[in-house]
Amino acid sequence: MAAETGTPTTLTLKSNDDELFSVAESAAILSVTIRNMVEDGCAGGVIPLDNVDGKTLASVITYMNGISAIPADEEKKKSYRDKFLSDKDFETLADMVLAANYLNMSCLMDAVSAKIAQVMEKKSVGWVRRKFGIENDYTPEEEAAVKEEHKWTFEGVETDDDN
Amino acid sequence: MADSTSYLPPEIIENILLRLPAKSLLRFKAVSKSWNTVIADPVFVQNHIRQSKHSNSDNLFLCPNTYPIPVVKLGDKKIQTLQRIESRYARWPELCFCDGVILLTDTTYMRFALWNPSTRTSKNLWHKYSCPDAAFGLCRDPATDDFKVVIADLDYYSVYSCWNKSWIMLKKKYDTKYTGLGVKIGNNNMGVCVDGASYWLWSNDNATQIELVYFDPRDDEFKNLHMPENIADANQKFTYAVELKGCLCVYYNGMDESRIQIWTKEKGIDGHSWKVLITVENVGMSIWAFQPLCFVGDKIVVWKRGLLRRVLLVYIPSEKRFEEFEKNTVGIFDYPIPYIDSIFFPTEKPRPKTKRERKFLQ
Numbered sequence: 138m139a140a141e142t143g144t145p146t147t148l149t150l151k152s153n154d155d156e157l158f159s160v161a162e163s164a165a166i167l168s169v170t171i172r173n174m175v176e177d178g179c180a181g182g183v184i185p186l187d188n189v190d191g192k193t194l195a196s197v198i199t200y201m202n203g204i205s206a207i208p209a210d211e212e213k214k215k216s217y218r219d220k221f222l223s224d225k226d227f228e229t230l231a232d233m234v235l236a237a238n239y240l241n242m243s244c245l246m247d248a249v250s251a252k253i254a255q256v257m258e259k260k261s262v263g264w265v266r267r268k269f270g271i272e273n274d275y276t277p278e279e280e281a282a283v284k285e286e287h288k289w290t291f292e293g294v295e296t297d298d299d300n
Numbered sequence: 301m302a303d304s305t306s307y308l309p310p311e312i313i314e315n316i317l318l319r320l321p322a323k324s325l326l327r328f329k330a331v332s333k334s335w336n337t338v339i340a341d342p343v344f345v346q347n348h349i350r351q352s353k354h355s356n357s358d359n360l361f362l363c364p365n366t367y368p369i370p371v372v373k374l375g376d377k378k379i380q381t382l383q384r385i386e387s388r389y390a391r392w393p394e395l396c397f398c399d400g401v402i403l404l405t406d407t408t409y410m411r412f413a414l415w416n417p418s419t420r421t422s423k424n425l426w427h428k429y430s431c432p433d434a435a436f437g438l439c440r441d442p443a444t445d446d447f448k449v450v451i452a453d454l455d456y457y458s459v460y461s462c463w464n465k466s467w468i469m470l471k472k473k474y475d476t477k478y479t480g481l482g483v484k485i486g487n488n489n490m491g492v493c494v495d496g497a498s499y500w501l502w503s504n505d506n507a508t509q510i511e512l513v514y515f516d517p518r519d520d521e522f523k524n525l526h527m528p529e530n531i532a533d534a535n536q537k538f539t540y541a542v543e544l545k546g547c548l549c550v551y552y553n554g555m556d557e558s559r560i561q562i563w564t565k566e567k568g569i570d571g572h573s574w575k576v577l578i579t580v581e582n583v584g585m586s587i588w589a590f591q592p593l594c595f596v597g598d599k600i601v602v603w604k605r606g607l608l609r610r611v612l613l614v615y616i617p618s619e620k621r622f623e624e625f626e627k628n629t630v631g632i633f634d635y636p637i638p639y640i641d642s643i644f645f646p647t648e649k650p651r652p653k654t655k656r657e658r659k660f661l662q
Contacts, residue, residue, distance in 0.1 A: 231308060250312070251319045251355070254316050254317075257320070258324050265328060274333050275333060287329065287330075
């Protein structure tokens with residue numbers, strides 16, 4: 138383990154589509170899931186992450202390296218997170234929130250959840266159903282009644298741009 | 301992902317929904333029955349209030365002197381107008397606020413309304429008689445979740461329970477030597493609602509003695525709270541109560557008028573210990589002009605309530621001095637009241653045995 142050697146330890150992470158990534162242990166242990174594996178001594182070889190694909194893992198590792206390079210300054214970390222997430226689309230964000238959840242990285246989880254909320258804030262009900270893959274289980278009458286009850290909340294909704 | 305839809309587990313979706321403003325949440329009740337159930341769940345509603353306070357750091361205010369009413373966010377010497385809210389209660393004075401719900405009156409002090417500006421939900425209430433000299437409070441009973449309006453008048457106090465949809469009127473038992481309920485020092489008739497109770501600083505007629513009193517919604521009783529010792533010793537006439545960082549605070553300026561000390565009470569109705577939050581130096585104004593609104597980082601935003609000129613200042617503790625807000629951003633800022641984006645609205649008592657099955661997404 139890291140404490141025994143003077144040099145920084147590197148871990149090898151494997152995505153579910155068999156891509157391998159090297160990452161400094163000090164950055165990787167931002168993930169509580171990985172930290173537990175390291176502490177339990179099961180991080181000797183390759184760490185398989187069965188719920189994360191290569192594209193998402195690459196992105197998460199970029200985040201791990203970026204955020205761990207910033208000293209303890211919450212403002213700077215926040216602006217790094219904002220910048221890191223600024224150009225991500227909904228699908229990428231959804232993959233990242235799943236990865237952050239699986240890897241148990243609460244700071245990333247909170248930041249991505251907030252970003253998704255920001256993306257969907259002004260969207261239509263139809264957009265949300267499509268993006269979240271949710272089936273409309275209302276009858277037309279029920280749906281009309283629910284919408285009528287909060288009619289004013291449908292003012293200022295953006296036009297759908299996802300198709 | 302090849303597929304454009306994502307299947308997120310319910311707990312992740314709930315975590316995302318908690319970060320949405322009330323307007324979006326009400327709209328998304330139409331997404332599906334399961335989303336409607338989640339958004340209407342009282343536990344979700346409370347978690348949403350907590351998240352809303354946390355992410356806005358208690359920095360949102362309504363400025364009801366302008367119409368439509370602006371919601372502003374106070375930053376470091378800057379104000380940002382987030383939205384404007386239409387109200388059917390324009391010109392009704394605000395009496396109290398708690399968890400995003402505001403108590404107003406049409407100035408008859410018989411007709412009252414509870415209003416949540418973020419959902420535009422409201423409810424009218426009639427009091428038995430006109431009570432313009434009373435003190436007003438709102439509480440959400442932490443034990444039962446009942447929401448109560450309390451009107452403390454000179455001889456009696458009335459409590460409206462939203463669960464029971466009825467008033468009870470009780471003979472006042474709080475310390476009778478303090479008769480000056482109608483004596484208003486600053487906004488001291490306006491209860492400060494923290495942790496489910498309402499707090500007031502009351503004084504006797506000559507304002508020679510003050511007392512910190514709170515209404516405990518768990519037993520509908522008024523109780524006294526010990527103040528920080530040196531305030532009690534100094535017997536300060538000019539002591540004010542305010543909520544800062546989610547805690548009850550009192551502030552006063554002792555012998556030296558250039559310093560104001562702000563004390564904060566520990567969390568919880570039953571937590572009675574105090575500690576100094578901050579000492580503001582080089583105050584340069586009377587304490588009755590000094591109204592701390594919120595923190596921005598470690599700086600305090602202070603509203604200076606002069607008779608002719610009201611200004612927003614930010615106090616920088618490390619430099620012990622004040623700076624004015626940028627003038628071009630403060631135009632509409634006047635008589636602020638705290639705002640919380642919340643979907644909470646008090647309802648009748650839920651029927652017993654409502655088994656909440658969270659049928660979320662398949």
